[in-house]
Amino acid sequence: MRVKSAMLLGAALPALFLSAVPTLAQDAQATANHDDGANDDIIVSGSYTIADAIDTATGLGLTVRETPQSVSIITAQRIRDQNLVSIADVVDNAVGVTSETIDDVRNNFYARGFQITNYQIDSVPMAWTLAGGAGETNIDVSIFDRVEVVRGATGLMTGAGEPSASINMVRKQANSVDWTGYADVQYGSWNTLRATADVGGALSADGRVRFRGVARYEQGDNFIDGYENEKTVLYGTVEADLTPDTEVRAGYSHQIHRPSGVAWGALPTYDSNGDFVEFDRSQTTSAPWTHWNSDNSNLFISGEHDFGNGWRAQVHYNFVRNQQQATLLYFSGFVDADTGTIGSAYPYKDEGDNRQSSFNGQVNGLVNLFGREHEIVVGGLHSNLVRDTSTFAPVAGYQAVDYPFLGYDGGYPDPGFTDETTLRVDERVKQTGVYGAVRLNLSDRLKLIGGGRIASWEQTGINYDVRSDFGDDGVFIPYAGALFDLTPNHRLYASYTEIFQPQSEVGRDFVQLDPLQGVSYEVGLKSAFFDEALQTTIALFRIEQDNVALNPLTAPPTVPGGLPRTTYEAGEGVVSKGFEIEATGEIVPGWNINAGFSLFEAEDAAGDDVLTDQPRKLLKLFTTFTPDGGLSPLTVGGGVNYRSRAYSDGVLTLPSGEVITPRFEQGGYAVVNLMARYQLTEQLQLQANLENLLDEEYFSQIGFYSQYRWGTPRNVMVGASLQF
Numbered sequence: 001m002r003v004k005s006a007m008l009l010g011a012a013l014p015a016l017f018l019s020a021v022p023t024l025a026q027d028a029q030a031t032a033n034h035d036d037g038a039n040d041d042i043i044v045s046g047s048y049t050i051a052d053a054i055d056t057a058t059g060l061g062l063t064v065r066e067t068p069q070s071v072s073i074i075t076a077q078r079i080r081d082q083n084l085v086s087i088a089d090v091v092d093n094a095v096g097v098t099s100e101t102i103d104d105v106r107n108n109f110y111a112r113g114f115q116i117t118n119y120q121i122d123s124v125p126m127a128w129t130l131a132g133g134a135g136e137t138n139i140d141v142s143i144f145d146r147v148e149v150v151r152g153a154t155g156l157m158t159g160a161g162e163p164s165a166s167i168n169m170v171r172k173q174a175n176s177v178d179w180t181g182y183a184d185v186q187y188g189s190w191n192t193l194r195a196t197a198d199v200g201g202a203l204s205a206d207g208r209v210r211f212r213g214v215a216r217y218e219q220g221d222n223f224i225d226g227y228e229n230e231k232t233v234l235y236g237t238v239e240a241d242l243t244p245d246t247e248v249r250a251g252y253s254h255q256i257h258r259p260s261g262v263a264w265g266a267l268p269t270y271d272s273n274g275d276f277v278e279f280d281r282s283q284t285t286s287a288p289w290t291h292w293n294s295d296n297s298n299l300f301i302s303g304e305h306d307f308g309n310g311w312r313a314q315v316h317y318n319f320v321r322n323q324q325q326a327t328l329l330y331f332s333g334f335v336d337a338d339t340g341t342i343g344s345a346y347p348y349k350d351e352g353d354n355r356q357s358s359f360n361g362q363v364n365g366l367v368n369l370f371g372r373e374h375e376i377v378v379g380g381l382h383s384n385l386v387r388d389t390s391t392f393a394p395v396a397g398y399q400a401v402d403y404p405f406l407g408y409d410g411g412y413p414d415p416g417f418t419d420e421t422t423l424r425v426d427e428r429v430k431q432t433g434v435y436g437a438v439r440l441n442l443s444d445r446l447k448l449i450g451g452g453r454i455a456s457w458e459q460t461g462i463n464y465d466v467r468s469d470f471g472d473d474g475v476f477i478p479y480a481g482a483l484f485d486l487t488p489n490h491r492l493y494a495s496y497t498e499i500f501q502p503q504s505e506v507g508r509d510f511v512q513l514d515p516l517q518g519v520s521y522e523v524g525l526k527s528a529f530f531d532e533a534l535q536t537t538i539a540l541f542r543i544e545q546d547n548v549a550l551n552p553l554t555a556p557p558t559v560p561g562g563l564p565r566t567t568y569e570a571g572e573g574v575v576s577k578g579f580e581i582e583a584t585g586e587i588v589p590g591w592n593i594n595a596g597f598s599l600f601e602a603e604d605a606a607g608d609d610v611l612t613d614q615p616r617k618l619l620k621l622f623t624t625f626t627p628d629g630g631l632s633p634l635t636v637g638g639g640v641n642y643r644s645r646a647y648s649d650g651v652l653t654l655p656s657g658e659v660i661t662p663r664f665e666q667g668g669y670a671v672v673n674l675m676a677r678y679q680l681t682e683q684l685q686l687q688a689n690l691e692n693l694l695d696e697e698y699f700s701q702i703g704f705y706s707q708y709r710w711g712t713p714r715n716v717m718v719g720a721s722l723q724f
Contacts (some may be wrong), residue, residue, distance in 0.1 A: 002337070015308060015534050020658045021066065021509075026571070027678070028058045028359065028602060033363070034099040034215055034647070039069060045535075046189040046623075047075065047077060047532075047585065047586060047592065048073075048075055048077060048078055048584050048585055048586070048592045048593070048594055049062070049073065049075070049532070049533070049535055049585045049586075050075060050146065050364055051063065051585060053066075053122075054067065054071070054073075054148055054150075054168070055466045057292070057548055058679065059167075059684055060364065060375050060377050060437055060439055060449070061364060061375075061377075061560045062206075062439075063533065064526075064535065065491055065526045065528060066447075066483065067150070068449060068481030068482065068493040068494060068522070069150055069151065069152045069154075069431055069481075069493075069495055069522055070150070070151040070152060070440055070493040070522070070524065070537055070539040070541075070580050070582070071148065071149070071150050071151075071537070072094050072095045072097075072148075072149040072151075072582060072584075073148055073149075073584070074090050074093070074146060074147045074148075074149070074598070075145075075148055076089065076145055076146060077592070078093075078594065078622075078641050079115055079141055079144075079146075079147075080442040081592075081622070081624050081637055081675060081677075081688040082622060082639075082673070082675065082689070083147075083186075083675070083687075083717055084139070084141055085140060085141065085142075085185070085194075085469075086138045086139060086141060086503060087109045087137055087138070087139050087141060087167070087169070087228060087559060088101075088109075088137050089141070089651070090140060090147045091107075091109050091143060091149075091167070091443040093620060093622065093641065094149050095149075095580065095582045095594070095596030095618075095620050096111055096112070096149075096151050096165075096313075096582075096596060096598040097109060097110065097111045097116070097149060097151070097165060097558070097599075098110045098111075098614060098618065098643065099137075099242065100265070100451070100700070100701045101614075101700035101701050101709055101711075102265070102701060102709075103262075103263045103264055103265055103266055103290065103703075103709070104222075104224070104227060104259060104262040104264065104286075105133065105135060105137075105138065105259065105292045106130070106132050106133055107132055107137040108139065108588045109137070109165075109167070110164060110614050111151050111164040111165035112150075112151065112152075112163065112164055112165075112522065112543060112576050112578065112600050112611075113164075113576045113600055113602045113611035113614050114163055114542065114543070114548075114576065114611070115164060115692075116164045116165050116166070116167060117164075117376035117501070118154060118164075118165070118166040118167070119136075119166070119167050119168075119169075119390055120168040120169070121165060121169050121170075121171065121298065121300075121318065121320075122166070122168075122169075122170060122171055122300070122302070122316070122360060123170075123308070124316050124318050124360050124381075125358070125381065125383070125431075126318070126356065126358075126362075127354075127356050127383070127385050127429065128387055129318075129322060129324075129352070129354055129387070131525060132319065133324060133352070134254070134294050134296065134322035134323060134324040134352060135257050135292075135294030135322065135324065136296065136322055138257065138294075139169075139234035139255060139257055139296060140216060140231065140233045141169075141170060142198070142214055142216045142233055142235075143172060143214050143233065143235040143253050143509070144168050144169045144170055144172065145171065145172045145173065146170050147167065147168070147169050147170070147637050148167070148168040148169075148170065148336070149165055149166075149167055149614065150165060150168070150287050151165040151167045151539075151541075151580065152165065152495070152497075152503050152520055152541060152542075153162070153497040153498075153499055153520040153523050154166040154497075159380070163379055163499050163501075163518065163520045163543045163545065163576075164661050169236075170210055171233055171253075172198070172214060172235070172237070172238065172252070172302075173212060173237065173239065173249075174200050174210040174211050174212035174237050174238060174249075175200075175210065175212075175239070176200045176201055176210065176212070177201065177202045177207040177210065177605060178201055179199070179200070179201030180196050180198075180199070180200065180201060180204070180363070180723075180724065181193075181199030181200060181723075181724060182198055182721055182722060182724065183196065183200075183721070183722050183724075184196050184719050184720060184721035184722065184724040185719055185720060186601055186713060186717050186718065186719030187288070187717070187718060187719070188220075188716050188717030188718060189223075189394070189714075189716055189717070190220050190222055190223060190715070191220050191221050192218070192219075192229075192716075193218065193219055193220060193719065194214045194216065194218040194220075194719075195213045195216065195217050195218075195363050196206070196212070196214070196215070196414030197213075197216075198212075198213075198214045198533060199212075199213055200212035200213065201608045202520030202522075202687075203288060204701075205237070206211060206238060209238065209239070209240045209242040209387070210238070210239050210240075211236070211237070211238050211498075212235075212236070212237050212239075213234040213236045213237075213684075214233070214234075214236075214332045215233065215234055215235075215236065216231070216232070216233040216359065217231070217232050217233075218230070218231045218232075218399070219231075219658045221389070223281060223282060223710075223713050223715075224263065224281075224282055224283070224284055224286075224711060225261075225282045225283070225284040225409070225410060226261035226284045226286055226287070226288060226410045226572075227259065227260075227261045227262060227263070227284070227286070228259065228260045228261055229258075229259045230257075230259070230260070231252075231256070231257045231594040232257045232615055233254075233256075233258065234253065234254050234255075234256075234493075234666065235251070235252070236251055236252060236253075236446060236707075237249060237252075241499070242290055245305060245306040245307070245308070246303070246304070246305045246670075247303070247304050247305075248301075248302070248304075249250065249301070249302045249303070250300065250302075250304045251299075251300055251302075252297070252298065252299050252300075253296075253297070253298045254295070254296070254297045254298075254342065254670060255294075255295070255296040255297075256294075256295055256651075257293065257294045257295075257296075258291065258293050259292055259293075260288070260290065260291045260292065261284070261286050261287070261288050261290060261291075261410065262286055262290055262291060262292040262328070263285045263286045264282065264285075264286070264287065264290070264292070264326075264328035264329065264330045264348065264379075264703065265330050265331070265707055266285065266707040266708055267279050267283060267285060267355040267707055267708055267709065267710075268331060268332070268333070268334065268335050268405070268558070268706065268707060269290065269381070269662075269664055269703075269706050269707055269708050270334055270335070270652065270662065270706060271334055271335045271337040271356045272334045272336050272337045272338075272466040272654060272655050272656070273337045274333065274652065274654055274658070275337070276658045277335050277665075279590070281713055283313075283408075284409070285329070285330075285408075285415070286328075286329055286408045286409070286410060287329050287410050287411070287412045287413075289414040290327055290328050290329055290658040291325075291326065291327055292324065292326040292328075293324060293325045293326065294322065294323065294324045294325075295321075295322075295323045295324075296320075296321075296322050296323075297319075297320070297322075297323075298318065298319070298320050298321075299318070299319040300316065300317065300318045300319075301316070301317045301502050302314065302315065302316040303315050303406065307365070309365070309366065310365050310366035310373070311363070311366070311490075312363070312364060312365065312366030313361070313362070313363045314361065314362055314363075314713075316358075316359070316360040316361070317357075317358070317359055317360075318356075318357070318358045318360075318448065319356070319357050320354075320355070320358075321353070321354070321355050321356075322354045323351075323352065323353050324350075324351070324352045325350075325351040325352075326348070326349065326350055326351075327347075327348070327349045327375075327417070328347070328349070329345065329346070329347055329348070329401070329412055330345070330346040330348060331345055331405060332344050332345075332346065332348075333666070334401070334655060335405055335406065335653065336655075338406075339402070340404060340405060340406030340407070341402040341403055341404050341405060342402070342403055342404075343362055343399075343401070343402065344399065344400070344401055344403070345399065345400040345403040345412060346399055346410075347394040347399065347415045347417075348391070348394070349391065349392040349394070349417045349552075350389055350390060350391040350392065350424070351389070351390055351421075352387070352388065352389035352390075352425065352527065353386075353388050353389075354386070354387045354388075355385070355386045356383055356384065356385040356386075357383065357384050357462035358381065358382070358383035358384075359381070359382050359383070359660075360379065360381045360511070361379055361380060361576040362379025362380075362381070362595070363377070363378055364376055364377035364378075370466045371444075372438050372441045374437065374438060375439040375441075376436070376437070376438045376439075377435075377436065377437050377438075377451075378434075378435070378436040379434070379436070380432075380433065380434040380435070380449035381431070381432070381433050381435075382430075382431070382432045382433075382676065383429075383430070383432075384428070385429040385430075385431075386428055386429075386430070387425050387426070387427040387428075387429075387461070388423070388425060388426055388427075389423075389425035390421040390422060390424060391421065391422050391424050392417040392418060392419070392420070392421055392422075393416050393418045393420065394415040394416070394417050394418075395417070396418045397417070400515070415643065417559065422664055423582045424462075424463075424464050425461070425462065425463050425464065426461045426462050427457075427459060427460070427461030427462070427463060427468055428459070428460050428461055429457070429458070429459045430456075430457070430458045430459075431455070431456070431458075432455070432456045433453050433454065433455040433456065434454050435451065435452065435453035435454075436451050436452070436463065437450065437451025437452075438450055438451060444485075445485040446482070446483070446484050446485075447482070447483040447484075447486055448480075448481070448482050448483075449480065449481035449482070449483075449495075449720075450474070450478075450479070450480050450481075450482075451478075451479045451508060452476055452477060452478040452479055453475075453476070453477045453479075454474055454475070454476055454477075454510055455472075455474075455475050455500075456471070456472065456473045456474060456475070457470075457471050457475075457502055458471035459471060459502070462597070464512075466509075466510050466511075466512070466537060467507055468512060470491065470502060470512060472500075472502070472708070475500050477497065477500055478496075478497065478498055479495070479496075479497045480495065480496045480497070481493065481494065481495040481496070482494045486525075489527055489528045489529065490525060490526075490527045491525070491526045491527070492523075492524070492525055493522075493523065493524055493525075493526060493612045494522065494523045494524075494682035495520075495522045495523075496519070496520070496521055496522075496523075497519070497520050498518070498519055498520075499516055499517060499518040499519060499520055499543075499545060500515055500516070500517055501515055501516040502515045502544075503515060503516060503549060503566045505549035506567055506568070507569060507570065508567060513547055513549055513568060513570050513709055514547045515547060516536045516537065516545055516546070516547050516548065516641040517545065517547060518543065518545035518546060518574075519543075519544050519545050520541070520542075520544075521540075521541065521542045521543075522540070522541045524537060524538050524539035524540060525537070525538045525541050529585075530585075530586065532585075533585050533586040533587075534580065534583065534584070534585035534586060535583070535584055535585050535592075536581075536583045536584075537580070537581065537583075538579070538580075538581050539578065539580045539581075540577075540578075540579045541576075541578060541580070541600075542575065542576075542577040543569075543575065543576040543577070544573075544574075544575050545558045545574045545575075546570070546572050546573065547570045547572070547573070548570065548571040548572075549568035549570070549571070549611070550568055550569055550570075550571040550574075550604075550610055550611075551568075554653035558691070561604050571604050571610060572604065573603065573605025574602065574603070574604050574605075574611075575603055575604075576600050576601070576602040576611070577601060577602075578598065578599045578600030578601060578616075579598070579599055580596065580597070580598040580599075581594070581596060581597050581598070582594075582595070582596035584596075584610060585600050586635075589629040589630045590627065590629050590630030590631070590632070591603075591623070591624075591625045591626075592623065592625075593621075593622075593623040593626050594620070594621070594622050594623070595615070595620070595621045595622075595623075596618075596619070596620045597618065597619050597620075598617070599616060599617050599618075600616060601616065601704055610649050611621075612648065612649070613646050613647065613648045613703055614646055615643040615644045615645065615646045615668075616645075616646075617642070617643075617668075618641075618644070619640065619641070619642035619670075620639075620641055620642075621639045621640050621641075622637065622638070622639030622673070623637055623638065623639060624636065624675070625636030625637065631681070633678055633679035634676070634677070634679075635675075635676065635678075636674075636676050637674070637675045637676070638672070638674040638675065639672070639673050640671065640672050640673070641670065641673075642668065642669070642670040642671075642672045643666075643668065643669060643670075645665065645666065645667050645668050645670045646665070646666050646702065647662065647663050647664060647665040647666070647703075648663070648665075648702050648703025649662075649663050650662055650664070650703060650706060664702050664703050664708065665702070666698065666699045666702050669696055669698045671692050671694075671696050671698070672691065672693040672694055672696075673689070673690065673691045673692070674689070674690040674693055675688065675689045675690070676688050683722055683723045684719050684720065684721070684722055684723075685720065685723075685724060686718070686719070686721075687716045687718070687719050687721065688716065688717070688719075689716065689718075690714070690715075690716050690719045691712070691714065691715050691716070691717075692711075692712060692713060692714045692715065693714065694714075695714040696711070696714055697710070697711075697713075698710075698711040699711065700712075711724060
């Protein structure tokens with residue numbers, strides 16, 4: 001009943017809101033479609049919506065309103081207004097998705113209760129290491145024009161029907177003939193310094209060959225003691241019009257991340273009596289000699305040819321390499337209630353190399369049938385992924401037991417490591433898929449989308465003493481959608497797809513769980529107001545799955561190799577259902593808004609709540625206002641991100657032998673953010689961002705290996721930007 005009531009409330013909100021501002025439509029039309037930074041010039045102003053087609057969900061090149069799923073677009077203007085730096089920052093501010101900060105490098109992302117594992121760059125699927133252990137979730141967004149989040153299963157394009165969401169990062173393009181760009185510098189809390197440059201223009205007199213380059217450098221400290229950060233980002237792309245109908249593109253990006261004093265894991269949750277141990281937000285679990293270096297490289301080549309009559313072909317090659325080299329310290333166990341010592345301190349060193357080559361091609365166009373034009377796409381993907389990780393042993397006998405931890409200030413001595421390596425991860429993953437889809441224009445108001453993917457996987461190798469050999473050939477993943485125009489501005493939609501997702505999680509016997517299987521349904525209403533300047537979506541979804549990886553409420557088994565590893569049990573009959581509502585765009589000239597609310601419930605076949613470590617309710621709101629119809633030199637903005645209560649249950653055996661079943665809970669909380677920008681001259685802007693205005697104390701993760709981590713305290717960043 002609560003879900004149904006919330007759905008009715010959500011469906012009413014856009015109508016109530018818009019009914020209050022009907023007279024604004026005429027005033028908004030003239031300035032509704034501002035440049036979003038993806039056209040002729042590299043600029044630093046734009047809108048929160050795009051008119052471009054997206055390929056993230058279906059490959060048919062449909063607009064957001066034509067896509068029969070929930071879609072959120074974080075544009076270049078949103079990124080700039082909110083001063084978003086990494087993919088993790090984008091997820092924190094996107095409607096219907098959440099992040100879980102594991103430590104100073106790794107993050108997990110979630111939607112509708114389930115972890116997000118599907119990622120794309122320019123609509124080409126990419127594989128990341130577990131939780132972004134090679135720095136993937138901290139990829140800098142300065143090289144992207146926008147980030148698309150399609151919630152629900154996207155097996156048609158990503159190769160597997162994972163039901164949470166897919167995140168597509170769209171690179172900046174060399175589409176400016178005139179040389180233009182901007183440079184900015186920022187300084188803020190914890191001595192953070194950031195400098196960025198973005199420039200591009202024609203390399204040939206006729207403008208047929210163009211260049212775009214981005215560079216960023218960042219250094220600073222952190223609210224956690226001892227942490228120091230340094231990052232360099234380089235990106236360049238060249239586009240050439242070989243003929244009026246043929247374009248080729250090639251480019252390369254490289255990110256160098258060098259954090260030191262970096263935490264592996266987080267703070268211990270319980271003492272030896274089973275009581276919660278509260279540490280200061282600045283408490284470190286690291287040491288000055290630790291580091292977690294990562295290098296993220298991406299080489300890409302693509303070509304597109306327009307055959308005319310609505311037909312075009314695209315081919316893509318991507319080579320992604322994510323490397324990491326880490327020397328770390330891990331504290332585990334209980335904090336002794338009497339002595340303040342902790343069970344174990346474990347020094348660790350490894351180096352990993354993850355390489356993926358992928359080829360992707362598709363042809364799409366128009367066919368005339370029964371007097372109407374219909375869209376069709378066919379394509380295929382083949383990728384090879386190689387993962388290798390080797391560890392170095394610390395000097396014999398240097399793992400500490402019962403190490404003093406209360407009052408720890410980072411003084412754990414460097415143990416030194418041997419030169420001899422042990423191969424811990426040696427995996428090979430091959431994926432091949434062919435897909436096709438068609439959109440049938442049955443009438444001016446009714447469109448049907450149907451398609452499917454035939455996919456094959458093969459994974460072989462070891463992962464910390466666990467074999468990971470599995471595969472499936474010729475798995476068919478269907479996709480179906482329908483769209484019906486109630487009026488020119490209001491469109492009903494529905495979609496259906498099956499779920500089949502191989503997973504890396506292991507059971508209590510350290511054998512990989514069987515693939516996720518199930519179905520995903522979604523229905524909704526997409527609307528546009530003020531000549532497309534403001535777009536709204538209301539979506540209802542239901543996901544049914546088997547073999548969902550759930551944390552079992554039984555004592556954990558002995559972990560091979562001495563390293564922490566979570567084991568799971570396969571949940572049957574897991575159902576997640578709920579709704580999402582979003583409004584984004586321009587209400588009146590100069591007033592941009594993105595607002596969304598999402599709610600879900602998840603239960604297993606027995607009716608018990610599952611996936612409880614994810615908040616059931618999310619509210620994301622951010623808005624900016626420029627007076628005088630957008631002509632004032634002053635822009636002010638602000639927003640709030642609210643997450644409802646979440647909790648994690650566990651089973652722990654105390655040093656006394658007593659078994660307890662604690663519940664670690666994070667209550668609902670809201671983080672308030674503000675911004676202001678002033679246009680000093682036509683070229684020079686000043687901007688300030690204040691995050692966590694009220695200095696809310698909250699946990700950014702709960703229960704991971706019986707640890708917790710504090711969220712980021714209040715902080716400020718000020719900067720100047722020069723456009724040329």
